[in-house]
Amino acid sequence: MISEQDWADTRLLWDYQQMGHEPRPCSVGIGLGSHDLGVADTTVDLYQRGMMPLIVFTGATSRTTRERMPRGEAEHYRDRALELGVPTNVILVEPNARNTGQNITLSRDLLEEHGVDVSSVLLISKPYEERRAHATARKLWPEVEFVSASTPMTLAEYVDAIQDARRVIDMLVGSLQRLLIYPAQGFMVAQDVPTDVVRAYERLASRGFTSRLAPEAPRRESA
Structure with a gap:
């Protein structure tokens, strides 16, 4: 009860948990993998509003997603974004992260590998994870400015x-x-x-x- x-x-x-940030244009948007496909939907919405030229979806699977997203959270997010009209060439997939810290560090490494110059990141998460994701990102990637976003609800x-x-x-x-x-x-x-x-x-x-x-x-x- x-x-x-x-x-x-x-x-x-x-x-x-809400950071209260106003979305603004950033170098890249990073959608943090989870059970919630709403993160992918919100990432797409922000991209279509011109908030970032490039998207990274990050996430492997967890005990809450392995059945629903057997190919990995990032891959299923990518599929959702393609369904919603995002061009495939603006999406990078990081398929190995299993926690928020790895979401940040492995996405950072992937962007470095692709030669992407990053000064700011639009960090998209579940609504109740905004503050945790932001605090983690600031610790692990302190030279970058992070703007938090989630589905308004x-x-x-x-x-x-x-x-x-x-x-x-x-x-x-x-x-x-x-x-x-x-x-x-x-x-x-x-x-x-x-x-x-x-x-x-x-x-x-x-x-x-x-x-x-x-x-x-x-x-x-x-x-």
């Missing part, structure tokens, strides 16, 4: 699209946890996480929304 307090806490996490709209409310809350809890613990592990830059957001995360974790927590890190309980 998901309570009203659970939903209030989830909205705090959802709102915090509310939490209710996203839950309706996924059709699994508990899964969405679990993912938000897991994403917030990584913002708290990964800076000390060198995976991303530190974020200023407001106290009310931390407490919301702790309440949700204590309520059992824990399937996406990093197993190596202890969960903090609320007082």
